[in-house]
Amino acid sequence: MQSKMKKVILLISGFALLTGLTVSKATAQASVTATATAQVIAGLTATENAQLNFGKFSPETQGGKVIITPEGVRTVQGTVVLGGGAANSAIFTITGEYEATFSITLPSGPATLTNILNSRTMQVTDWQSYPAPGIGVGKLTGGSMTVSVGAVLNVGNMNANPVGIYTGIYAITFAYN
Numbered sequence: 001m002q003s004k005m006k007k008v009i010l011l012i013s014g015f016a017l018l019t020g021l022t023v024s025k026a027t028a029q030a031s032v033t034a035t036a037t038a039q040v041i042a043g044l045t046a047t048e049n050a051q052l053n054f055g056k057f058s059p060e061t062q063g064g065k066v067i068i069t070p071e072g073v074r075t076v077q078g079t080v081v082l083g084g085g086a087a088n089s090a091i092f093t094i095t096g097e098y099e100a101t102f103s104i105t106l107p108s109g110p111a112t113l114t115n116i117l118n119s120r121t122m123q124v125t126d127w128q129s130y131p132a133p134g135i136g137v138g139k140l141t142g143g144s145m146t147v148s149v150g151a152v153l154n155v156g157n158m159n160a161n162p163v164g165i166y167t168g169i170y171a172i173t174f175a176y177n
Contacts, residue, residue, distance in 0.1 A: 041097040042143075046174050048092055049146075052124075054153045055087025063155040070130035070148040080155055090149040094174050098143045101177045104133040106149070111170035113153070115162070122166055126152040129172075136177045147174070 054066045057080050064078015066087075074087045094102060106127035113122045129149045131137040138145050149172065155161055 041100065041176075042095075044094065044096040044100075044102060044174055044176055046092050046094050046147075046172075048090065050088055050091040052090035052149060052151060052170075053086060053088050056083030056085040057081060057155070058083060059155045059158050059161050061157055063157045063161065066153040066155060067126075068150040068153075070128050070150040072148070072150075078155070079157075092147045092149070092172070092174075093144055094138060094140065094147055095144045096140050096176065098140060100140045101136045102138045102140065102145075103135045103173075103175050103177055104129055104131065104137055104147060105173040105175070106133045107170050107172065110154075111151075111168050113166035113168040115164040115166050117164045118162060120161055120164075120166075122156070122161055123154045124151045124168070124170065125154060127170075138174070 052068065054068060055074060057066055057076065060079035060081055062079040064076060064080040066080055066082075067075045067077070068087060068089050070089050072087075072089045074082065076082060096102070106129055110123040110125045113124060115121070127133075127149065128151065129147055131147065138147065
């Protein structure tokens with residue numbers, strides 16, 4: 001009977017051992033079918049509604065600076081004398097995905113304005129914007145936002161910057177975050 005009992009214990013132990021190995025093997029690996037999604041959003045666009053315009057002025061004997069803030073306030077430094085006419089900050093409308101945030105990158109260097117009659121130049125520097133430049137500074141509430149840009153026009157004296165219209169271009173980057 002003892003030998004029969006040993007066989008039963010060995011049989012139970014062997015069964016338990018096999019059952020345990022089978023369970024371990026079943027829980028060591030699992031497979032699942034998962035889902036991936038993507039959503040394409042509207043492209044970001046920028047429209048220039050108003051050009052950066054330093055207005056009319058006279059450099060006089062030493063020149064100086066004409067400053068336009070993002071809010072459109074114009075001031076001068078040096079011997080520059082303001083004339084009549086319109087002056088304003090640049091105004092851009094940014095459109096895209098509702099409630100998305102975007103970054104503003106202003107020019108890293110100066111822009112050159114050239115006199116169309118005699119090729120004399122002035123430099124535009126010290127770029128500013130509202131909202132201020134940076135990552136995630138704009139939010140497209142309702143899908144759009146207005147950004148205004150100001151800068152400083154560095155003006156020479158009357159000989160360096162004679163009478164005429166000066167024009168030039170600059171680049172601002174608006175990008176989703």
